[in-house]
Amino acid sequence: MQIELLLLVGATILLSLLQLCNSSGTCSENFKCDEVAYSYPFWGNNRPSYCGVIGFELNCRDFYTEIDINYQTYRVLNISEANQIMTIARSDVWDLNSGGSECPSAFLNDTTSYKTHFEYVSDTLNYTLFYGCPFNASYNSGGYYCNDANNISSLYVTADSVGSNKNTSQCQGSILIPVRPSSVREWGSSFGIISNGFDVKYVGSYHSDCVNCTNFGGGCAYRRYNDSSFDHFYCYPAEKTRNLRRIIALVIGPISGFIVVIILVCMCWRKKYSSVNSIVFWKKLKNDEKVEEFLRNYGSMAPKRYHYSDITRMTDSFKDKLGQGGFGGVFKGKLLDGRLVAVKVLRESKGDGADFMSEVASISRTSHVNVVSLLGFCFDGSKRALIYEFMPNGSLEKFIYKDKPLETSSSLPWEKLYEIVVGVSRGLEYLHRGCNIRIVHFDIKPHNILLNENFCPKISDFGLAKLCSTQESYVSMSDARGTAGYIAPEVFYRNIGVVSHKSDVYSFGMMVLEIVGGRKNINRLADRTSEIFFPHWIHTRIELNEDLGLHGITSETDAEITKKMIIVGLSCIQTNPLDRPPMSKVVDMLAGSLESLQIPPKAIPSSSLGSQHDSSST
Known part of the structure; x- marks a missing residue:
């Protein structure tokens, strides 16, 4: 069996060498449309698909370059391959510039940066386009028109999402359209602003691979090997290297026979290998198969x-x-x-x-x-x-804890802490709803929230995460997982409720309360018994409308956002998972007004549940 395996490995190596030596074509010809040319990772028209990456196909239509992203067609206005920035504009909106054109049958909301290779640049703005409006407006004030099936249908574009200057409630609908901040400064009319497009950044390891390839004079491509169902990055060699490989190919045949003989001779000595080495070999082979399958x-x-x-x-x-x-x-x-x-x-x-x-x-x-x-x-x-x-500012943990209880770090103001909480809530909402499969993290805590140079929070460390279908209401688990102090009670005590994405909601709530308190939620060294469990202490204070005693509150805004974070945190740590809001609701609660929030009932600490419930976890 081992002889056959090594012969197969040797044959595979020889076939790979032959394919490498016989490779032709450099993918040097760029995609061209009306004298404009683009190279890797883009492809289309005269440039074959293996010379680019899936999702980067360009089309030349009526002397304009276009690209399809998430069922929406965009007109390509410019591509900066060095900076990985592409400027695009919606084709359906662009066509309206001709005046009196046919109305699209439907306007789709833009989803360029949603589960694609592309994402908006950080300073992108959003304008609102109201369509099917019964009123007229001048071009400079944001008005325009197109022909529908019956008569002329007015359009209205504004930076105000509610269209305060017009009665937009009578319009048929509205969509958000990304715009560039520079366009707002340069163009006077709203249609000029949205027709000037917006910037997206495309990212991926293929870019760094291509940089290394072109530095040595090669050509970037994706190739399919041995009729497999997936593609690999491939660097076509420079011309002089290809000529050398053609020469080498002429002698590959005789050498291949010699290699097969060497393999057979080596296998005659296989009995000298210990059983331990054989086990290591097969284990490594099995692990490699796991990676290759991924x-x-x-x-x-x-x-x-x-x-x-x-x-x-x-x-x-x-x-x-x-x-x-x-x-x-x-x-x-x-x-x-x-x-x-x-x-x-x-x-x-x-x-x-x-x-x-x-x-x-x-x-x-x-x-x-x-x-x-x-x-x-x-x-x-x-x-x-x-x-x-790389996250230059490290983890959130070092910015919130102080030696003295109820004092938060002076290095981060309350507004910044609030922005971090909002960012984490959006990240969790994405994991629970935005992916094609639900991801339950199971270890949300300050240590696993990283901060970039602008203190934008990013959820990290997916070592305990579980994948499940978005239709499933619970997560199958054979053991408890997470960090003490953040683990939802149903993870230990299964008769409280099923383990689900609501377990992340609990961990998020405990983290928010620690951010507010600037201390661990459980402090057994506290002077008074009432302060041992911080959520209970702060719940009593906010229920009685007493002073919260938090450090660094210097304005009404600080007081409002801290109270909002407290109510949201208390809502998330409810003992019964069914009483906790989903992350989509949490995002709305943080974005809404303080007056719309209600103080939830007082939650039971997980440490107190052991005497009330029998654990069924292992």
Whole structure:
């Protein structure tokens, strides 16, 4: 069996060498439309699909370049390949510039940055287009028209989402249209602003791969190997290298026969290998199959796989340590293209890597401004690591806890803490509803909330996450998971309710209350018994409308947002999961007025439930 396996491996290597030597075409011809040319990762028309990436197909229509994203067609106004920025405008809105054109049968809301390769740049604004309006408006004031099936239908564009200057409630509907802030300054009319388009950034490991390829004179492409169902990045060699490989190909035949003989001779000595080495070999082969299956399932969307030697190089032999946890250490690193990264190196494991690949699979499904981006991973035998985008300000934990209870860090004002809470709530809502499959994190806490240079929060560490269908109302679990102090009571005491995405809501609520209090929610060293469990103490104060005694409240705005965070936090930690709001409701509560919120009942601490319920968890 081992002889057949090694012969198969040898034959595969030889076929790969032959295919590599016989490769032709450089993908050097760009996509062209009306004298405008674009290269990798874009393709279309005269440029074959293997010369680009799925989702980057361009079309030349009536001398204009267009691209389809999420069933919406956009006109490409400019592409800055160096900065990975593309300026696009909705084709259906652009066509209205001709005046008196036919109305689209329906206007679709823009979803460019939703589960695609593209995301809006940070300063993108939104204008509102009301259509099917019964009133007339001048062009400069935002009015326009198009022909519908019966008569002329007016359109109205405004930066105000409610259209305060017009009776927009009589219009048939409205859509949001992204715009560039520079267009607002340069153009006087609203239609000029939206026709000038907006910017999106396209990201992915294929960009850094291509930079390294072109630096050596090669051509970037994606190729399908051995009739497999997934594609790989491929760097076509420079012309002089291809000529050299054609020469080498002429002698590959004789050499291949010699290699087969060497393999047969080596296998004659197989009895000298111990049974331990055989087990290690088969285990490594099985792990590699697991990784290859993952890469097949995700295709071009899969994060880049690195060898452990790459990890050592990018971290400069683990020189700069950022943090330490039970899983291992986190080190600062740098990719070949100069990007800084955080490398999470896990302790050496003897398992089959199922939990590790589950974490890779979980975060690979995400693309959201409040979820940390996974740039690559290493699964090299027992060596495992994850490569994340670098967060200069580290974790939220170091900005909220103080030695004295009820005092928050003076380095972050209340408005910034409120923005962080809102960002985390949106990230969790995305994990629960925005992905094509629901992701329950099970370890939401300040330590796992990372902050970038602008203190934008990003949810990280998916080591305990579970995947489930969006239609499923519960999560199947064989063991309790999470961090003490943040674990929802139903995770331990199953007769309280089923484990579901509401368990993340509980953890989020406990974290919000810790942000407000600037301390751990349970403080057994407190002077008074009433202060041991902070949620109970703050609930009593807010219910009696007493002074909250929080540090750093200097304005009515501070008082309002802290009270709002307290009520939201208390609502999220209700004992019964059915009494907790979903994250979509939490986002609305944080965005709404304080007057619309009601103080929820007082929750029972998880530590007190042990005497009231029997645990059915293992």
